[in-house]
Amino acid sequence: MDVDARTWFAERTWQSPKWTVGDLLRAKGSRTVSVVMPALNEEATVADVIASVLPLHGSLVDEIVVLDSGSTDRTVEVALAAGAKVVRRDEVLPELEPVPGKGEVLWRSLAATHGDLLVFLDSDLIDPDPLFVPRLLGPMLLEPDVHLVKGFYRRPLTSEGASGAGGGRVTELMARPLLSTLRPELTGVIQPLGGEYAGTRELLEAVPFASGYGVEIGLLLDAHAIVGLSGIAQVNLGVRRHRNQPLQALGLMARQILGTALARCGMLPSHAGELTQFVQVADEWLPDTAGVVVADRPPMRDLLVR
Ligand SMILES: O=c1ccn([C@@H]2O[C@H](COP(=O)(O)OP(=O)(O)O[C@H]3O[C@H](CO)[C@@H](O)[C@H](O)[C@H]3O)[C@@H](O)[C@H]2O)c(=O)[nH]1
Ligand SMILES: O=C(O)[C@H](O)COP(=O)(O)O
Numbered sequence: 001m002d003v004d005a006r007t008w009f010a011e012r013t014w015q016s017p018k019w020t021v022g023d024l025l026r027a028k029g030s031r032t033v034s035v036v037m038p039a040l041n042e043e044a045t046v047a048d049v050i051a052s053v054l055p056l057h058g059s060l061v062d063e064i065v066v067l068d069s070g071s072t073d074r075t076v077e078v079a080l081a082a083g084a085k086v087v088r089r090d091e092v093l094p095e096l097e098p099v100p101g102k103g104e105v106l107w108r109s110l111a112a113t114h115g116d117l118l119v120f121l122d123s124d125l126i127d128p129d130p131l132f133v134p135r136l137l138g139p140m141l142l143e144p145d146v147h148l149v150k151g152f153y154r155r156p157l158t159s160e161g162a163s164g165a166g167g168g169r170v171t172e173l174m175a176r177p178l179l180s181t182l183r184p185e186l187t188g189v190i191q192p193l194g195g196e197y198a199g200t201r202e203l204l205e206a207v208p209f210a211s212g213y214g215v216e217i218g219l220l221l222d223a224h225a226i227v228g229l230s231g232i233a234q235v236n237l238g239v240r241r242h243r244n245q246p247l248q249a250l251g252l253m254a255r256q257i258l259g260t261a262l263a264r265c266g267m268l269p270s271h272a273g274e275l276t277q278f279v280q281v282a283d284e285w286l287p288d289t290a291g292v293v294v295a296d297r298p299p300m301r302d303l304l305v306r
Contacts, residue, residue, distance in 0.1 A: 033116070039075050125240065152237065153196075
């Protein structure tokens with residue numbers, strides 16, 4: 001491992017966090033916390049994710065917001081009934097036409113929330129652990145100068161048994177090899193793509209957001225550039241299961257992540273493009289080309305006058 005990555009791993013990784021919610025409440029002081037769940041057609045799982053955070057609402061957590069990404073199922077109704085505030089992506093910054101993607105709604109969430117600290121949780125989690133939020137908040141509340149906290153975990157695929165660990169296919173086959181090539185200092189980050197992480201508003205409003213799936217790799221690379229390795233931490237969240245996407249969808253995701261990472265490292269002037277995959281139709285293999293929309297949104301502090 002890169003020597004800086006090794007030092008960082010030793011100093012900024014919490015393998016068995018011992019802090020309690022009481023410890024965090026004492027450390028929180030006047031700071032406020034927003035939990036944000038991006039959601040696109042997650043009616044089956046969003047209520048459980050909200051329920052995992054709800055007991056902390058009014059104490060450690062000041063607001064729980066589902067940022068809907070254009071769902072066509074009952075995600076909005078289910079999330080409201082489960083006790084979250086729901087914001088549709090076109091209700092915040094309505095003068096800006098939304099572009100598709102997860103990064104777009106995370107970016108808009110900065111304008112829809114008020115917390116000094118934000119915690120992001122994917123809304124497709126299966127059996128989410130109520131400890132995710134307190135664990136993610138610990139390093140920021142208890143240590144000085146931590147601005148980004150990534151969760152890490154074992155990742156069973158849903159096709160595996162509970163003890164499986166075959167998930168994180170894009171992470172293992174692309175994102176971590178990519179970081180070790182382009183930014184070896186970040187090779188100690190166990191789950192660079194994980195959707196469960198926390199950040200300070202100060203950092204999150206200072207960086208651009210890739211509008212699609214490049215958002216996590218972009219945030220990590222930008223955080224490293226702005227607050228350095230010491231401003232980043234990672235914490236063990238145990239086990240995380242989610243809805244696994246088919247390989248072809250992960251190919252498109254990987255293309256977006258690659259484009260964002262290369263652009264952040266100054267190796268691509270523009271990272272919009274396309275990806276051609278091949279599908280079997282009867283006995284023939286035919287090209288299937290999809291556009292890759294990976295526009296960046298500018299740092300939110302450039303838009304908001306507070
Ligand atoms: O256009 C979109 C696409 C997704 N989502 C939501 O974002 C979350 C994660 O999306 P998903 O399609 O389930 O991504 P994963 O296959 O889980 O991909 C992993 O890798 C991605 C790239 O880093 C991360 O964004 C994800 O959080 C991480 O779980 C879910 O709550 C989705 O509903 C949106 O809100 N809008
Ligand atoms: O984070 C990843 O690598 C992708 O979301 C794929 O995850 P999965 O292999 O667990 O579906």
